[in-house]
Amino acid sequence: MAYHSGPGLPAILLQVSQIRAQNLSKFYPVTLKAPGFVGTLRHFFQRKYKQVEAVKGVSFQIAPGEVVGFLGPNGAGKTTTLKLLSGLIYPSAGQVEVAGHQPFKREHAFLRKITLVMGNKQQLIWDLPAADSFRVNAAVYEIPEADFKKRVGELSEMLALEGKLNQPVRKLSLGERMKAELLAALLHRPQVLFLDEPTLGLDVNAQVAVREFLREYNRRYQATILLTSHYMADITALCERVLMIHQGSLVYDGGLEGLLGRFAPYREVHIQLGQLVEKDRLGQYGEVREQEGLEARLLIRREQLVGGVSQMLRELPIADLEVRDPAIEEVIGQVFADTRLIAGPITDG
Numbered sequence: 001m002a003y004h005s006g007p008g009l010p011a012i013l014l015q016v017s018q019i020r021a022q023n024l025s026k027f028y029p030v031t032l033k034a035p036g037f038v039g040t041l042r043h044f045f046q047r048k049y050k051q052v053e054a055v056k057g058v059s060f061q062i063a064p065g066e067v068v069g070f071l072g073p074n075g076a077g078k079t080t081t082l083k084l085l086s087g088l089i090y091p092s093a094g095q096v097e098v099a100g101h102q103p104f105k106r107e108h109a110f111l112r113k114i115t116l117v118m119g120n121k122q123q124l125i126w127d128l129p130a131a132d133s134f135r136v137n138a139a140v141y142e143i144p145e146a147d148f149k150k151r152v153g154e155l156s157e158m159l160a161l162e163g164k165l166n167q168p169v170r171k172l173s174l175g176e177r178m179k180a181e182l183l184a185a186l187l188h189r190p191q192v193l194f195l196d197e198p199t200l201g202l203d204v205n206a207q208v209a210v211r212e213f214l215r216e217y218n219r220r221y222q223a224t225i226l227l228t229s230h231y232m233a234d235i236t237a238l239c240e241r242v243l244m245i246h247q248g249s250l251v252y253d254g255g256l257e258g259l260l261g262r263f264a265p266y267r268e269v270h271i272q273l274g275q276l277v278e279k280d281r282l283g284q285y286g287e288v289r290e291q292e293g294l295e296a297r298l299l300i301r302r303e304q305l306v307g308g309v310s311q312m313l314r315e316l317p318i319a320d321l322e323v324r325d326p327a328i329e330e331v332i333g334q335v336f337a338d339t340r341l342i343a344g345p346i347t348d349g
């Protein structure tokens, strides 16, 4: 059995996996219907189906206590994978094991160990105070009264939600509501957290608060977290390792740094000029991304970097020059815009 060996992972974590997917696939049957009345009639008598291959032969393992980012463009298969891992849907093929259970069996012992939070769905009852919804969760998960009170106190302090739990959920701000959703989802103290866009739509301060809470929750309870987010700041702040999925297939499993190295076909060159140079002239050395006064930022393809930089130093009035990796957001955008980049082995090596 192969284990992930990402950078900085303590050796003890390499011995077991909390989440294991092996050739995991999910195909959804969808009906095909030609447009118009004739199409509807034909569809009524002779239904035609096609398979949407939402997840195709995905394999990975996640060790206890790891926080892993799950990246991919819209429709890539992230939510479907999270639903497979939390047992909401049955796999079409392959194996899946989470916390020692086969998720689709939905055993009580399994449900006590996991939670699934979807940023676009809510479980709290709109017209009731969050505290009342927490009571429902406590009953479902059979949490003893003393533990319940202790956990609500502890989590509401970590989430800075004190004083907010006794008013109807509809009166909370979006950020407070999301934090209350997290509190409800974590009352049974799950070991494995599947988080689908937990910061969706939140303002920057609330995003930071949720991020810090998740980091602290992971540290305090050694919880395993698999997290999707369209905000790269969530991923860079929380995850050393990322999985990237594209059109249902896993295209990358490794460190964030390795993702840059593998997928960024260019590097960023920041220059400080001694005197003004026209943009057209700068453009001869690379793609000018920004130019303001004497400062400019260019993208130069990796294979042309050494030659390009030496030429700039020879021909331009350069006062200072620095070569950096491009921002991870730009890299991801580039990967998804250019699918040729994602053919090849899955590795960060």
Ligand SMILES: Nc1ncnc2c1ncn2[C@@H]1O[C@H](COP(=O)(O)OP(=O)(O)OP(=O)(O)O)[C@@H](O)[C@H]1O
Residues within 6 Å of the ligand: 028, 029, 030, 052, 053, 054, 072, 073, 074, 075, 076, 077, 078, 079, 080, 081
């Ligand atoms: N119940 C369903 N029936 C049919 N097709 C589905 C169903 N659920 C998802 N799909 C399709 O499966 C593919 C993967 O969808 P999924 O929701 O897993 O993607 P995603 O990566 O989570 O996307 P997003 O970032 O937009 O949420 C898409 O093509 C989607 O249209």
